[in-house]
Each structure stands twice: as structure tokens, then as C-alpha cells.
Amino acid sequence: MTANPVQADPAPADRTPADAATGILTDLRYDVAPITPFGLAIRATEPGLRVEHIPVAPLRSLVRAHHVVLLRGFGVFDGPDALSAYCERWGEPSVWPFGTVLELVEKEQPEDHIFDSSYMPMHWDGMYREQIPEFQVFQCVHAPGEGNGGETTFSHTTAVLERTDPATVARWSQVTGTYQRAMEFYDSVTVSPVVTAHPVHGAPVIRYNEPTAAGDAGFVNHPDLRFTGLPDDEIAEVHRSLRAALYDPAHLYAHAWQTGDLVVTDNYTLLHGRNAFTSGAPRHLRRVQVLGTPPLDNPGLVR
Numbered sequence: 001m002t003a004n005p006v007q008a009d010p011a012p013a014d015r016t017p018a019d020a021a022t023g024i025l026t027d028l029r030y031d032v033a034p035i036t037p038f039g040l041a042i043r044a045t046e047p048g049l050r051v052e053h054i055p056v057a058p059l060r061s062l063v064r065a066h067h068v069v070l071l072r073g074f075g076v077f078d079g080p081d082a083l084s085a086y087c088e089r090w091g092e093p094s095v096w097p098f099g100t101v102l103e104l105v106e107k108e109q110p111e112d113h114i115f116d117s118s119y120m121p122m123h124w125d126g127m128y129r130e131q132i133p134e135f136q137v138f139q140c141v142h143a144p145g146e147g148n149g150g151e152t153t154f155s156h157t158t159a160v161l162e163r164t165d166p167a168t169v170a171r172w173s174q175v176t177g178t179y180q181r182a183m184e185f186y187d188s189v190t191v192s193p194v195v196t197a198h199p200v201h202g203a204p205v206i207r208y209n210e211p212t213a214a215g216d217a218g219f220v221n222h223p224d225l226r227f228t229g230l231p232d233d234e235i236a237e238v239h240r241s242l243r244a245a246l247y248d249p250a251h252l253y254a255h256a257w258q259t260g261d262l263v264v265t266d267n268y269t270l271l272h273g274r275n276a277f278t279s280g281a282p283r284h285l286r287r288v289q290v291l292g293t294p295p296l297d298n299p300g301l302v303r
């Protein structure tokens with residue numbers, strides 16, 4: 001399959017501050033360029049610029065249209081509280097037992113794969129929580145370093161569905177995932193069809209937690225995943241074809257972090273994961289989740 005860029009979805013006119021978005025796109029202080037195969041990069045072209053200078057309303061529209069917006073070369077937030085305060089401009093942040101800012105740093109003896117250096121299977125954020133965030137805001141406090149991996153991977157699920165043959169999509173649509181996961185911050189069961197509707201505009205999206213590779217004994221704290229709706233051999237084929245489509249370079253963007261990057265993503269449309277990284281590499285991300293307007297109650301949460 002060719003890796004031609006995915007077209008940005010037109011944002012609904014009723015929530016698009018189009019003039020303001022055009023302002024960002026034409027402001028000479030910012031170098032704006034598409035990311036392949038999807039996403040938009042906004043780079044500061046002079047020192048001293050800060051993301052707080054850019055109005056949030058048009059940025060929100062750009063994230064909804066392009067699904068990933070990278071802000072690079074801007075002044076950095078000097079701590080988690082400053083990042084959290086900025087994110088409140090985007091909407092209501094998800095609050096966790098640890099607060100709003102997740103410090104993503106490898107731990108020495110991780111009790112969960114999120115704090116390991118292993119790969120992270122594709123999933124959507126909030127799948128085990130009361131509410132599903134619309135946006136994820138990531139700040140790269142320290143990049144893992146050249147050649148150390150640790151890219152955050154994003155798959156554009158509406159593009160996957162548009163570009164996959166209808167018979168295959170019909171098979172996927174027969175399958176429902178039941179996901180159970182217990183970790184430090186929750187112990188939940190979620191049930192979701194693999195193909196479901198975007199909660200705002202209703203276009204088909206994929207909600208799927210990719211099973212880890214069979215025999216991957218090093219993967220810490222496996223979730224318990226069950227898939228129903230088709231015979232087992234056909235389910236196996238669904239996993240194979242889904243994985244191939246989600247990781248097809250035409251639909252997958254792997255963000256290689258540079259220190260100082262701020263990346264805002266559309267969790268309603270994308271699935272995301274992580275490439276493994278060199279254990280001990282200085283990878284440090286901060287992540288805040290921002291709820292939609294109004295917040296989206298998790299339609300799949302059983303308990």
C-alpha cells in the first residue's frame with residue numbers, strides 16, 4: 001500500500017474558528033507543515049515564542065481536523081503545574097489519583113508495562129475510566145535520544161476504515177472486545193465493538209486494544225482480552241488484518257520525540273501505542289488528558 005498522506009478531515013463549520021486558524025497558518029512566526037501520513041507541525045521560527053501565545057480555539061480545530069498537532073521549538077513549561085494550567089485552557093483535564101499530569105518515565109521494577117521500556121500495544125485512552133478524554137497533551141521533558149526508539153505511535157482509524165475493503169471492515173464490525181485490566185489506578189472491565197461511531201460526528205472509528213504478541217513473557221501486567229462475535233479462527237484473522245491495517249505506514253505516524261516537543265492528539269479518532277526503547281534511555285514525557293465538551297461518559301465501562 002502506498003504511503004500517501006491522509007487528507008485532513010474538514011472540521012465542522014459550527015465549531016471552527018476558521019479565521020483564527022488561518023491566522024496561525026499564515027503567521028510568519030510559525031512554520032506550518034503537514035506531517036506524513038497525517039498531522040500538522042507548527043514550528044517556532046524565532047526564539048522566545050510560547051504556545052500560550054497561540055489561541056486555543058483554533059488549535060483545537062486543527063487537532064480535530066489533523067488529529068495530531070506538533071508544536072516544536074517553543075518555550076517549555078517549567079514544571080507539571082504549568083503544563084496542567086495550560087491544559088485547563090483546552091478544557092477540563094481528567095483527574096487521576098496522582099492529579100492531572102502523568103509522569104511517563106521508566107521505572108526500575110515496573111509493576112505495569114506503562115512504566116517499562118517495552119512496546120505498548122495500540123489502545124485508546126480512558127478505555128477503563130468513567131470518562132474518555134478527547135485530547136491528549138504530551139510534553140517531552142527529555143527525549144530518549146537518537147537511535148533509542150520510544151516513539152509514540154498513532155493510528156488514524158477513520159482512514160483505516162475508509163481504505164480497507166468493505167468485506168474486511170464488515171468482519172471487523174462483527175467483533176466485540178471485552179477488556180479487563182487491573183493496575184495501580186483502576187480495576188475495570190470495558191466492552192466495546194471494534195468498529196463504533198465517533199462520539200461527536202458519528203463517522204466510524206476503531207476502538208481496539210491490540211493483544212500483545214503470544215509468548216511475550218517480558219510484558220509486565222497483561223490485560224485480559226477476549227474477543228467474541230466470530231469463530232476463533234476468524235477472530236485470529238481479524239487480529240491479523242486489523243494489526244496490518246493499523247500499522248500500515250499509510251495510516252501510522254510514529255512520533256520521534258525531541259526535548260521540548262508539545263504534541264496534542266485526538267483520542268476520539270486515533271489509537272496509540274509506543275515503540276520499545278532502550279532501557280535506561282532518558283525518555284521522560286508528561287501527559288495530560290483533556291475531556292471533551294461536554295465530557296464523554298465511557299460507553300463501554302462495565303465496572
Ligand SMILES: [Fe+2]
Nearest residue numbers: 123124125272
Ligand atoms: Fe495511552
